[in-house]
Amino acid sequence: MGVLLVLWGQRLRRDRWQLLSWVVAIGAFAMFAAAAVTQTYGNVASRTEILQVAIATPAILLLRGLPRGADQGAFTFFLIYAFLALLAGLMSTFLAVRHTRAEEETGAAELIAATPAGRLLPTAATLLHGATANVLVALAVFAGFLSQGLEPQGSLIAGAATGAVGLAFLGAGLLVAQFMGTSRGANGVSAALVVLAYVLRGIGDATGTPGAGGTTMTEGAASWLSPIGWGQQTFAYSGNRGWPLLLPVGLGAGCLAAAWFILGTRDAGASVWGTRPGRAAARRGLRSPVALALRLQAGSITGWGVSGLAVGLLAGSLGNAIAAIDTPDTSITAMLRLMLQSQGTSLTQLMVSVLFSMAGVLAAACALQAVIRLRQEEAAGTAELLLSAPVGRVRWLAGYLLLGAAAVVLVVGLTGVGAWATLTGSGDESMPAGALWQTALAQLPAALIYLAVPALVFVLWPAATIAGSWALLALGVMLGIFGAMLGIDQSLRDLSPFAHTPVPQGDATDWSGAWWMLLIAAVAAALAVGLMRRREVGSP
Amino acid sequence: MNTVVQTVGLHKHFGHVRALDGLDLEVQRGEIHGFLGPNGAGKSTTLRVLLGLARATSGSATVLGYEPWTQAVELHGRLAYVPGDVRLWPNLSGGETIDLLSRLRGGTADSAAYRRRKNHLCQVFDFDPAKKGRAYSKGNRQKVALIAALATEAELYLLDEPTSGLDPLMEEVFRRELLAAVGRGATVLLSSHILSEVEVLCHRVSIIRAGRIVDGGTLDSLRHLTRSEVSFAADGLDAQALARLGAVHDLTLDAGRVRFTADSDRIAEVLPALGTLGVQGLTIVPPSLEELFLRHYGDTSLGAETRADTPADGNHGSRRHLLGARGRS
Numbered sequence: 001m002g003v004l005l006v007l008w009g010q011r012l013r014r015d016r017w018q019l020l021s022w023v024v025a026i027g028a029f030a031m032f033a034a035a036a037v038t039q040t041y042g043n044v045a046s047r048t049e050i051l052q053v054a055i056a057t058p059a060i061l062l063l064r065g066l067p068r069g070a071d072q073g074a075f076t077f078f079l080i081y082a083f084l085a086l087l088a089g090l091m092s093t094f095l096a097v098r099h100t101r102a103e104e105e106t107g108a109a110e111l112i113a114a115t116p117a118g119r120l121l122p123t124a125a126t127l128l129h130g131a132t133a134n135v136l137v138a139l140a141v142f143a144g145f146l147s148q149g150l151e152p153q154g155s156l157i158a159g160a161a162t163g164a165v166g167l168a169f170l171g172a173g174l175l176v177a178q179f180m181g182t183s184r185g186a187n188g189v190s191a192a193l194v195v196l197a198y199v200l201r202g203i204g205d206a207t208g209t210p211g212a213g214g215t216t217m218t219e220g221a222a223s224w225l226s227p228i229g230w231g232q233q234t235f236a237y238s239g240n241r242g243w244p245l246l247l248p249v250g251l252g253a254g255c256l257a258a259a260w261f262i263l264g265t266r267d268a269g270a271s272v273w274g275t276r277p278g279r280a281a282a283r284r285g286l287r288s289p290v291a292l293a294l295r296l297q298a299g300s301i302t303g304w305g306v307s308g309l310a311v312g313l314l315a316g317s318l319g320n321a322i323a324a325i326d327t328p329d330t331s332i333t334a335m336l337r338l339m340l341q342s343q344g345t346s347l348t349q350l351m352v353s354v355l356f357s358m359a360g361v362l363a364a365a366c367a368l369q370a371v372i373r374l375r376q377e378e379a380a381g382t383a384e385l386l387l388s389a390p391v392g393r394v395r396w397l398a399g400y401l402l403l404g405a406a407a408v409v410l411v412v413g414l415t416g417v418g419a420w421a422t423l424t425g426s427g428d429e430s431m432p433a434g435a436l437w438q439t440a441l442a443q444l445p446a447a448l449i450y451l452a453v454p455a456l457v458f459v460l461w462p463a464a465t466i467a468g469s470w471a472l473l474a475l476g477v478m479l480g481i482f483g484a485m486l487g488i489d490q491s492l493r494d495l496s497p498f499a500h501t502p503v504p505q506g507d508a509t510d511w512s513g514a515w516w517m518l519l520i521a522a523v524a525a526a527l528a529v530g531l532m533r534r535r536e537v538g539s540p
Numbered sequence: 541m542n543t544v545v546q547t548v549g550l551h552k553h554f555g556h557v558r559a560l561d562g563l564d565l566e567v568q569r570g571e572i573h574g575f576l577g578p579n580g581a582g583k584s585t586t587l588r589v590l591l592g593l594a595r596a597t598s599g600s601a602t603v604l605g606y607e608p609w610t611q612a613v614e615l616h617g618r619l620a621y622v623p624g625d626v627r628l629w630p631n632l633s634g635g636e637t638i639d640l641l642s643r644l645r646g647g648t649a650d651s652a653a654y655r656r657r658k659n660h661l662c663q664v665f666d667f668d669p670a671k672k673g674r675a676y677s678k679g680n681r682q683k684v685a686l687i688a689a690l691a692t693e694a695e696l697y698l699l700d701e702p703t704s705g706l707d708p709l710m711e712e713v714f715r716r717e718l719l720a721a722v723g724r725g726a727t728v729l730l731s732s733h734i735l736s737e738v739e740v741l742c743h744r745v746s747i748i749r750a751g752r753i754v755d756g757g758t759l760d761s762l763r764h765l766t767r768s769e770v771s772f773a774a775d776g777l778d779a780q781a782l783a784r785l786g787a788v789h790d791l792t793l794d795a796g797r798v799r800f801t802a803d804s805d806r807i808a809e810v811l812p813a814l815g816t817l818g819v820q821g822l823t824i825v826p827p828s829l830e831e832l833f834l835r836h837y838g839d840t841s842l843g844a845e846t847r848a849d850t851p852a853d854g855n856h857g858s859r860r861h862l863l864g865a866r867g868r869s
Contacts (some may be wrong), residue, residue: 105630105674182630182674278633280670281655286636287643296629381627385637385685388591388621389644392613536594 003117007125011099012132019133022091025474026084026162027140033080034148036487037072047075051215058206059351062314066205066223066232070215071156073237076145081236085228085367086198088137092130093190096173099126104269113211113268123174123263124405127256130170138163154237160245161231168227168248169194169339171255178262181271188303201229227251290399297373301407304366308359308411315355317426350421353439353503359415360443360501361477363408364450368469370404371454375465384538397455397532401525404451405516408444411445416440438504445495445517450476452524459528459535542569543602544696544727545590550599552585552751559585561751562599567729572722572758576741582751583731584624587700590729591621604696617646620689624731625698626681628673634680635662635669638688647692654691661687666715675816678705690717697728703737715741735766736826745752766804768826772819774798785813797821 012019041047047070054060055067065078100123103109113119142159146152173190180186204223211217216238223229233244262272285291294301372398377383387396420436452470461468479488480498493499500513545567552560560582567573578829588594590603592612601608606615628637638658639648648654660668667683676684682705689697697718703711718741722728732738738745739759746756757764767789774796782791788800788810798819802810807824814822 148598275672275675277670278631278636278672280635281632282636282639282643286640289644291638292629295632381623381625382592382629384588384623385627385641385643387593387612388616388623389641390613390616391644395613533593538588538593 003115004121004125004128006096007112007117007122009127011129014099015095015129015133019095019136022087023133023140025393026087026091026137027144030080030084030141030144030158031147032486032488034145034150037076037079038148039487041075041297044070045070045228047155048215050364051075051078055210055214056215059314059354061208061217062202064205065201066208067215067217068235068238071237072368073145074148074235076150077154077158077236077238081161081197081232082201082228084141084162085165088134088162089169089194089197089228090191091137092134092166093173093176093194094187095130095133095191096126096170097177097183097186099129100174101177101180101186101271105181105183107269110268114233120260120263123259126174127170130173131167134163134170138164151237153240157234157240157242158236161234161236162241164245164248165171165197165231166226167252169197169252171252171259174259175262178259178266179272181273181275184299188299188409196226197226200226201232205232207242237282253267258460263434269317288394288399289386290403292386293370293373293400293403296377297370297407300369301366301410304362304369304407304411305414307362308413309356309414309418311362312415312420313422314418315352315415316419316422316428321381349435352431352436356412356415356419356439356443357498357501358479359412359440360446360498361445361473362415363411363447364473364476364497366411367404367408367447367451368374368454368473370400370407370451371458372466372469374400374455375458375462378462378538381538387537393537394529394532394536397459398529401451401455401529405448408447408451412440412443412447415443422473435504438509442502442504442511442514445477445514445521446480446501448521449497449517449524452521452528456531459531543567544569545573545601545729546604547586547590547601550586550589550601551597552582552589552594552598558751560589560596560599563748563751564753565746568744569727570722570725571743572718572728572730572740572741574745575729576733576735576738576745577731577747578733581748583733583748584700585751586748587621587698587729587731591616591619595831601602618694619696619698620645620692621693621698622682622685622689622700622702623641624704626685627679628676628684630674632673633670634667634673634676634684637673637684638669638691641688642692645692645694645709658687658691661690661717664717666709679707679710682706683710686714686717692719693724693726695726697726697730699728699730701732702730703732703734711737720780758807766826767801768804768807769799769801770807770810770814770822770824771797771799772814772823773821775820777817777819781817784816785810794796794811 021405041050051067051070054064061067063082063435065082067078068074100109103112103122112122138159140159141162142155145155145158164437167188172193173186176190176193177183177186180189200222204220204226205217207220207222208217218230220526223232227248230244230247234241266272286295374383377386383396387393416437416439418434419440423431423436424433433478450469450473453472454465457468476496476498478486478496479493480496480501483493483496483499497517500517502509502511502514543566545565547563547565550560550563550565551558561584563586565575566585569837571842573713575586585594585805589596589601590608592608592610592615595609597716603615604618608615628634632640642648642654642658656869661667665683665687667680667687671680673681673684682702686702689699703714706714730738744756744758745762746753747762748754770788774793777798782793782796785791785800791797791798791800804826
């Protein structure tokens, strides 16, 4: 027991800031959402109205959740729960992999396994640590909702639902870590599972059946395939059911049992799916720093590209689905604008611009990962090997920036292709192809800022590259995409690049924001490249 | 131009820590120059400055006529480097890494000749190039960097403790291949903390201590610095008999064995006396670098030590500093 406590303590100590950030961010998200509901949709009438619109618009349900009445608590739960669960899921899978597979990969696990802690206890300690984290998340959500005057029992259920989803994915992460030989692979697969759960729930909710009164819905079958959907079935504030939470907790326990079984039978450091041997000689093309950068990032760029394509396909098909409902009258369109923080004249245009702003975030994440890779190369010492060959520091950095820019264009381009394909395929003519590509183009400047500014951070303050870049993106998304919904002041929201992404409206489009952002990105990139001349590589 | 590497008054400071403190180093064309010093003395920092990966705080460095910080790319086209702690891309195989580095150096223009060299080196180093970087042991990672360095011809080889992690058999292969490179006219700067390694390979050595060169020259000229430890079974020998050994140092009789030390360059003078005594179980151990440092530089450079570290109390304090972890620099 003493050993287990030591291992647990070491995990808490290692993660203290990271864990604190996750818990505080999730709690604050819940609190801001509840506050925004009070502020923006203060009375039952406005909430009823917006719910009626939402029920008629599957895309909103896909992104948000399942409407269960116009009561303030139920409305807040509908609006924000799925996001909170998504975050709790990601926190849990990253945590699980960080303390298991990643440790085995670096060899630190071997040091621990050679002590009386053995091979199994570290995973038990990780479970304890992850469970603690999810209890804290549950409490943070509970406190966030309660602080805005929502009723205690519903708030408790909402918090528990979020934490239970986290527990399910904690188990899933531990199980995936048994299969994958690398932490990168394990993180990728388990995070994809979390996103899949979000999407399955979304599809289920979007294909649900509206109930009487126009403010409630019954979920579609797909919601029952998703742990996030199970948590939603608690109907916090409107039904306050506890039993659905048995499902995610049970799933987590099942995954854990399977992981424990595999752990008990495999060698330390081994994995169910072994790593393949490599080539004895390099391909012809692997002969420049850019080629190496592409080789190292091909997997993640493909991942972001596929995500972009999926968002595009969704954008095109949803627009069509909405158009099929009825010819939308202007009041509904106006309402949607408010709800989605978006502009456009037809519902299709609205959906396209909302989903394309998601693609813009994906592209930005893809861009900053290129810079993060640069830093990881430096920290791992592989940059030293490369730069001892005739490769200049500046050329090295410029290669990554070039590749990052190409990846941004690729992600947004694939989104455009996806949307264009589904729009054309379904004969939706409410959005001309020209406007579609303009919308895609409009996403590029903000994403390029997330390439150039992290690059500048990398040059000036290398140690802050990874945490700083993600923090900048998180802040930008919170202010620029969710800012209005969270009731954040316009002057603050304007700090986010995403707030300046142009919304094409034919000739009336205001492109000035895009030009300014391009200028800022160009200046930051030029500064980074210029200062790189004077920067040491691999400095402590 | 016969001086290949030259540094004058090289300083490199990390905050208050002086990793290099006025380092003067000179390496001549065609020689294998040993760069000796304990861990944390500044060997790796020096190499990083010579490569232009780190910028000197003050002082100058010239390598092959280039200024490393501003002309790194031109310089790197003519040298090869083996880091002390080789880190590989986890998802690239060893063969791919070797090919990439060689191509970047421009050493694969004659691709048939390059392939032949690479295959030869993989064979003599008993190295499997088809494994992924993450799967290699320490010694095999070292081999990747060594093969990549030796597979293309360079004018200058900068080697940072190149044999760490290699078994004795592979050390021998490394020596053979390195001598072949020198036979082609290459120059080598070999950093090490193992005196015996430097002894078999190097023509000249420079000894670094706390960021400064404290001694240098040919190995013969440094021989006076080293003292070998001699020990044998005491079997019935008394103090009177031992007195015949003559001018030896630190003579002790302990646990049935007689021990003393003698200057390495005068060990032959002691041997006749040992023969007369008919000693049994004789061992002669060459000095370790640490002993050499303790004996010859431990006290003299204490003044310089205390500046950056805790006050040292005599020899004990200096040993603690010498062996203490200051991290790689």
